[in-house]
Each structure stands twice: as structure tokens, then as C-alpha cells.
Amino acid sequence: MFMLQLIFAGILVGSIYALVGIGLNLPYRVSHVIPFSQGSFLMFAVLSIIWVISFGIPLWLGIIIGLIIISLLALIQERLVIRPVVARAGSHSWIVATLGVGIMLQGFAAKVWGARALGFPNIIFGSTDYLEILNVRLSLQMLLILFVVILIIALFQLFVNKTIWGKAMKATVTDQQVARLYGMNVDRIIIVSFVISGILAGIAGILIAPITGVDPAFGMDLMLKGFVALIIGGVGSVSGILIGGILLGLTEVLVSGLISASVKNVVVFILLIAMLVVRPYGLFGEKKVVKI
Amino acid sequence: MRIKHSSVWLGLLLVLCLLLVFGCGDSEQATQEEEEEQEPEGPIKIGFSGALTGPYSEFGEGLRRAYEVAIDEWNSNGGINGREIVLITRDDQLDPSKALTNVIELIEVEEVDLLMGPAGSGPTMAALPVAIANNIIFISYAATDEAVYPDGIDQPPYPNVFVFMVLNSTSAEALAHYAASNFEKIGIIVESTTYGTDTRDWIIHFLENNYGITPVGTEVYDQKDADMTAQLARLQRAEAEVVLITGLGADAAVVKQGMNRLNFDAHFHGDGGVFSLPYFEVAGELAIGTTGTLPTVYVGPPVRQEAITFSEKYYEKWGNDRWYGEGEWPPPFFAYSSYGYDSINVLLEAVERAGTTDTDAVIQEMYNTNYAGAAWDITFTPEKHHAYPYEFVGVAEITFGDAGIAVERMQ
Numbered sequence: 001m002f003m004l005q006l007i008f009a010g011i012l013v014g015s016i017y018a019l020v021g022i023g024l025n026l027p028y029r030v031s032h033v034i035p036f037s038q039g040s041f042l043m044f045a046v047l048s049i050i051w052v053i054s055f056g057i058p059l060w061l062g063i064i065i066g067l068i069i070i071s072l073l074a075l076i077q078e079r080l081v082i083r084p085v086v087a088r089a090g091s092h093s094w095i096v097a098t099l100g101v102g103i104m105l106q107g108f109a110a111k112v113w114g115a116r117a118l119g120f121p122n123i124i125f126g127s128t129d130y131l132e133i134l135n136v137r138l139s140l141q142m143l144l145i146l147f148v149v150i151l152i153i154a155l156f157q158l159f160v161n162k163t164i165w166g167k168a169m170k171a172t173v174t175d176q177q178v179a180r181l182y183g184m185n186v187d188r189i190i191i192v193s194f195v196i197s198g199i200l201a202g203i204a205g206i207l208i209a210p211i212t213g214v215d216p217a218f219g220m221d222l223m224l225k226g227f228v229a230l231i232i233g234g235v236g237s238v239s240g241i242l243i244g245g246i247l248l249g250l251t252e253v254l255v256s257g258l259i260s261a262s263v264k265n266v267v268v269f270i271l272l273i274a275m276l277v278v279r280p281y282g283l284f285g286e287k288k289v290v291k292i
Numbered sequence: 293m294r295i296k297h298s299s300v301w302l303g304l305l306l307v308l309c310l311l312l313v314f315g316c317g318d319s320e321q322a323t324q325e326e327e328e329e330q331e332p333e334g335p336i337k338i339g340f341s342g343a344l345t346g347p348y349s350e351f352g353e354g355l356r357r358a359y360e361v362a363i364d365e366w367n368s369n370g371g372i373n374g375r376e377i378v379l380i381t382r383d384d385q386l387d388p389s390k391a392l393t394n395v396i397e398l399i400e401v402e403e404v405d406l407l408m409g410p411a412g413s414g415p416t417m418a419a420l421p422v423a424i425a426n427n428i429i430f431i432s433y434a435a436t437d438e439a440v441y442p443d444g445i446d447q448p449p450y451p452n453v454f455v456f457m458v459l460n461s462t463s464a465e466a467l468a469h470y471a472a473s474n475f476e477k478i479g480i481i482v483e484s485t486t487y488g489t490d491t492r493d494w495i496i497h498f499l500e501n502n503y504g505i506t507p508v509g510t511e512v513y514d515q516k517d518a519d520m521t522a523q524l525a526r527l528q529r530a531e532a533e534v535v536l537i538t539g540l541g542a543d544a545a546v547v548k549q550g551m552n553r554l555n556f557d558a559h560f561h562g563d564g565g566v567f568s569l570p571y572f573e574v575a576g577e578l579a580i581g582t583t584g585t586l587p588t589v590y591v592g593p594p595v596r597q598e599a600i601t602f603s604e605k606y607y608e609k610w611g612n613d614r615w616y617g618e619g620e621w622p623p624p625f626f627a628y629s630s631y632g633y634d635s636i637n638v639l640l641e642a643v644e645r646a647g648t649t650d651t652d653a654v655i656q657e658m659y660n661t662n663y664a665g666a667a668w669d670i671t672f673t674p675e676k677h678h679a680y681p682y683e684f685v686g687v688a689e690i691t692f693g694d695a696g697i698a699v700e701r702m703q
Contacts, residue, residue, distance in 0.1 A: 002529055005521060005525045005554070006521070006522055006525065009519055009521035009522065009525075012519065013519045017377075073363070077368075090296070107345060111345060111350055114349075114614050115348055115349045115350040116350055116568075116569060116570060116614070117542035117569065117570035117574070118507050118570065118573060119542065119572075119573025119574045119702075123311060126576075127549050127574070127576065127578075128549065128552050128553070128576075128577075130553050131377055132661060137553045137554060137555060138553075139553050140518070156698065208518055210574075211518055211519075211546065211549065212516060212542060212545075212546055212574070213516050213542035213545065213570050213573060213574040215570075217516070218516065221514070221516055222518075251520045252522075253519070253521060254522075256522035256523060257521075257522035257523075257525060257526060260380060260512075261353075261511055261512050261513055261514075261520075262484060262485075262512050262524065267516070277461055292558075
């Protein structure tokens with residue numbers, strides 16, 4: 001019973017990390033940039049929605065407006081920050097630049113909405129709703145996150161394999177120069193990938209906030225864990241990231257339950273370093289071949 | 293014998309010069325010493341480094357607003373001996389390195405007379421050595437005992453540091469007392485910060501030494517963890533009858549949700565975090581029945597006239613801001629603002645009595661403090677440099693009444 005509780009909790013927590021990791025994966029695949037501002041995007045989407053619904057606007061409309069706001073922010077970030085930095089500074093300056101965007105958003109949010117954590121309305125399920133499986137009570141809100149992750153993976157596969165945009169994105173991932181030669185608007189494809197990433201951050205925030213509440217610092221830890229899930233699962237493999245996230249969640253919860261919560265991060269980051277040393281492309285990632 | 297006149301004149305001239313040199317020297321030195329003894333003209337400068345922006349501005353900005361209320365009063369009454377009171381602020385965003393550079397700048401560049409320390413133990417511990425090295429009065433808001441009693445609470449405090457915050461040991465003693473008086477099997481869960489682990493260690497200390505009880509389980513969590521099933525399952529397996537929590541309100545809500553999901557029906561008791569708005573907002577109806585130990589100054593309508601007076605003055609200046617809230621009376625968290633108001637008033641009264649901002653003179657006058665503050669009646673002694681004793685902390689319960697969720701004092 002105790003072990004079952006831990007295992008189920010690990011899977012559900014892992015699905016949260018996977019959802020964030022998937023949002024980091026797409027822009028990296030297309031443009032080799034990981035938006036480290038993703039954590040703040042989670043926060044900003046949720047606080048924007050809380051702000052919008054405070055004017056009496058229905059929650060569903062607030063969510064749409066919040067996702068539009070975060071899409072615009074993702075677009076602005078790509079055009080005004082990432083693209084110029086990558087073009088002029090080269091190297092890995094985008095790491096500092098995207099972290100800077102995240103910190104700036106945090107500061108802005110604290111100034112406008114205050115530093116206090118705010119509650120977020122329940123989405124479909126209440127925070128106390130649960131489903132009992134094998135005498136273990138599972139949070140329906142957490143199960144919803146797992147369901148959404150699986151749904152996103154399915155939709156993403158459909159998008160990539162069945163739509164023109166998806167195929168163009170795939171071509172851009174393979175070779176940007178060739179894609180340009182074939183007349184594809186690579187710049188636009190990159191923008192779309194960042195916008196989708198922003199929307200995924202917004203969805204992650206909306207699903208997690210009813211459980212934890214939200215304040216300006218919300219999202220940074222999740223972004224880090226999402227990044228670890230991405231590394232473990234492997235860049236490029238969306239289903240691999242889900243497995244990476246679940247492995248991460250299971251490790252955390254089992255270490256907390258069987259040893260102590262105070263050492264869980266030590267174990268997690270040892271796992272990350274070991275993965276980077278032994279298998280840097282992750283469990284399900286593609287080994288990169290460079291043309292000479 | 294014939295003495296040459298020129299030699300006599302030369303000798304007299306030499307004596308005169310020597311007299312002039314030493315005489316004038318003495319006179320100049322005396323004048324300089326007198327000038328040094330006099331207070332410099334100009335305002336009394338109070339330096340404050342606090343989190344004024346950023347995610348933790350809740351703490352620093354709340355204090356700053358309370359200071360402004362007090363300083364307005366002092367200046368409208370003519371200041372101290374005709375000297376205006378000026379507050380010079382620096383934003384540290386609760387970052388220890390920024391707090392350190394701010395305090396150095398306030399002392400060296402702004403040449404402040406008195407220092408109000410940052411909110412939070414980390415920035416305080418970073419800034420403290422500078423304040424001690426410069427022997428400047430330092431008002432602390434750090435809950436860590438070591439920030440004022442470096443060798444333990446039963447040992448002498450730093451002479452120039454006075455703390456206006458409920459110390460971790462005080463808070464822990466109250467938590468331990470409540471738990472030991474009502475339950476036998478006690479579980480503890482705390483956030484993994486210094487504040488959390490420090491309080492946990494004190495709770496264990498008081499439970500073992502005062503009541504002979506060893507907790508059945510102690511757990512930690514990281515702030516903003518989305519799930520604490522593992523820790524709670526361990527406490528449930530240990531059959532804890534009460535779960536004591538030290539941490540932020542939103543995290544306490546995640547713990548409470550987890551307990552509900554695990555069908556873990558132990559009583560839930562915390563410190564100030566469980567009375568914060570995020571706990572009510574995130575935990576919703578689950579919050580009802582939760583109890584906690586906290587300063588009960590602003591639990592419901594304030595009982596102390598001084599607390600009412602301060603809240604009225606604050607409302608007059610700042611209105612229904614984030615700290616006062618939307619209600620008729622401010623929320624329990626407003627006690628924190630009253631610490632700011634009381635501390636600056638106690639300090640300025642000591643300066644007024646001393647007639648100087650000289651540190652040693654002000655310290656002596658701090659020991660003559662007998663101030664009926666908004667939060668508590670404040671006194672200090674050479675051995676006791678913390679304003680709020682064990683008796684200051686009360687117990688309250690979250691209830692559900694006609695007006696919705698409310699907080700009520702418990703006996």
C-alpha cells in the first residue's frame with residue numbers, strides 16, 4: 001500500500017515535469033535554443049488569467065486571453081531577444097538572454113500583482129477530488145495532467161506527421177539550409193515553435209496552479225525539473241520526455257519516501273550528471289551526426 | 293659681562309613663537325574637540341535595506357510603509373531636538389549579497405545614524421557583521437536566534453542588535469506546547485529553508501526537554517513542491533495524531549490537500565503561514581479546522597487600543613493596500629507591519645532620551661524602554677534583546693461562519 005502510494009505519486013508528479021519538458025523540447029529541436037524563461041512563462045500565463053477574470057470575465061475566456069498573451073510574449077521574445085542575440089552574439093548567449101527574460105517577467109509580475117501567492121480556480125476537478133485505485137487515492141487534478149500530456153503527445157505526432165506545417169518543422173529540424181533552399185519560411189517556422197512552446201507553458205501553468213497556487217517565483221523550479229526530464233528522456237523524443245519525467249518523478253518520490261526528502265535533489269542531480277556523462281543524448285534521444 | 297641685545301631679542305622671539313605655537317595648538321585642539329562633541333547638524337538619517345521589489349517585496353515594502361507612518365508623526369511634531377527624521381532606503385530583494393552591499397553603502401556613503409535591518413534571516417546574517425564592526429544600532433527582523441544571540445538565547449546578545457520578530461525558538465516553543473498539550477503522537481513537516489529546519493530543531497528540543505516526547509516523524513519539503521505524498525505517507529504510517537507545519541501558506545495548502553487525499557485525518561497545526569491568504573485560497577474549505585500559533589494582534593478586531601490606533605493611522609496614509617487588505621480590520625499578517633511601526637518608534641524614543649545618536653548612549657536608553665506598542669508592551673534588558681516573548685504568541689483556529697472563512701482566537 002505504502003509503495004503503491006509512492007509509485008502512483010511518482011508517476012503523476014513526473015507527468016508535470018514531462019509537460020514542462022515537452023515545452024522546452026520543441027524550440028530546441030527547431031532552433032537549438034532552450035527558452036530558460038519557460039518557468040516564468042508558466043507563471044505569467046496564470047497570473048494574467050487571474051487578472052483577467054478579476055474583471056468578471058468567465059474563466060474559459062480568461063484562459064483563452066491568457067494563452068493569447070503568453071503567445072504574444074513568446075513571439076516577442078523570439079523576435080526581439082533570441083534572434084538578435086543568436087545572430088550577433090553567437091555562441092550560447094541565448095542562455096543568459098532567456099534567463100534574463102524570465103527574471104524580468106518575475107520582477108514585472110511582482111510589481112503589478114504583488115509577491116503574495118494567489119489561488120487559481122479549479123479546472124474541471126476540485127483540489128480535493130480523487131479516484132481510488134487499489135485502495136490508493138489519486139488526485140483527479142494530477143490525473144488530468146497525465147491525460148493532457150498523453151493527449152499533447154498524440155496531437156503533436158499528428159501535427160508533425162500529417163500537416164504541412166508539421167512536415168516543414170520536421171524538415172527544419174533536419175537541415176535548416178536545405179529547408180530554406182526548398183523555399184520554406186524557416187524564420188516563421190521557428191516563431192511558430194516558440195509560440196507553441198509558450199502555449200504549452202501556459203497549459204502547464206493552468207493545470208498545476210490549482211494545486212500549488214501561484215506567485216511570481218512560480219515555475220522556475222518546474223522549469224529546472226522539466227529540463228532534467230528532457231535530458232533523461234532525450235531531446236527530440238516527445239514520448240521519451242514523458243518517460244524521462246516519470247522516471248524523475250518516481251526517483252524523487254521513492255527517495256523521499258524510502259530514504260528522506262532532504263536528499264532527493266542530490267539523487268536527482270547525480271542522475272542528471274550521470275546521464276550527461278554516459279548517454280548525453282538521453283534514453284530515447286537521437287545521436288547527433290554532424291556532416292563534414 | 294655684556295650681553296648682546298640681538299641675542300636677547302632672538303631668545304624672546306623664540307619663546308613667544310613657542311608659546312604661540314603650543315598655545316594656539318591647544319586652543320585649536322580644544323575647539324576641534326568641542327565641535328566633535330557637538331551633534332552634527334542636519335537630519336537624523338535612518339538607513340533601511342529591505343525587499344522593496346521582487347518576489348519577496350511583501351516583507352520589505354510592508355515595513356517601509358509602517359516606518360513612513362511613524363516618521364510622518366515624528367516630523368509633524370518637530371522631529372527630535374529640531375532635527376528632521378529621514379529614511380534612506382535600499383532595495384535588496386531579500387538577496388544576502390545585495391543586503392551586504394546596501395548596508396556598506398548606507399554606512400559609508402549615506403553616513404546613516406541608525407540601521408533598520410532586512411527582513412529575512414539570510415540577508416540579516418550577511419549584513420550583521422558590517423553593522424557590528426561599525427558599532428551602529430541595528431534593528432533586526434530575523435527570526436533566527438543566532439542573529440541576535442550568537443552563542444544561544446541564554447548567552448549575551450550582540451550589544452547593538454535589537455530584534456523585533458518572533459524568534460524561531462519562541463515560535464517553536466509555542467508549537468511544541470500546543471502539540472504536547474493535546475496529542476501524544478506528533479509529526480513534523482517543515483520547508484527545507486533555514487527558517488524551517490531551525491524551527492524544527494527547536495520544536496524537537498522543546499518536545500523532548502519540556503514534555504519528554506519524541507516526534508513520531510519529521511519531514512522536510514522544498515518550497516513550491518507540487519506533491520508531498522511521500523513525506524505525508526511516512527507520517528501517516530507513523531500514526532501521527534497531529535502534523536505540525538512550518539512554512540508558507542501555499543505549501544501548507546499542498547500538504548493539507550495531500551493529507552485529505554491520503555485519508556490522513558491527523559489534526560493540522562501550523563505557524564503564521566496557515567493564516568495567510570494563499571492558504572485559504574489554495575486549500576479552500578479544507579482550511580477549516582486548521583489551528584496555528586501566531587501573534588494574535590490582528591486576529592479579528594484588534595484587542596489592544598494601540599493596535600487599533602496604528603491600524604487607523606496606517607489606513608489613513610495607505611488605505612486598503614496589499615498589507616491592510618480589503619476588510620474593515622487588517623489581516624493577521626498585518627502584525628508584521630506593526631513590528632515595523634513599533635521598532636522605529638522605540639528606537640527614536642531612545643534617541644530622543646539620549647539626546648544623541650551615539651550608539652552606546654542609545655543602547656543604554658533602549659534598556660529604559662517601556663513602550664506600549666501596537667503589537668506588544670516592549671522592554672529590553674542587557675540580557676534580553678528580543679521584543680516579543682513567548683507570551684506574545686497565541687493560538688487561533690480557522691472557522692466557517694456566516695461571513696465565510698474566518699480566524700478566531702482560541703483560549
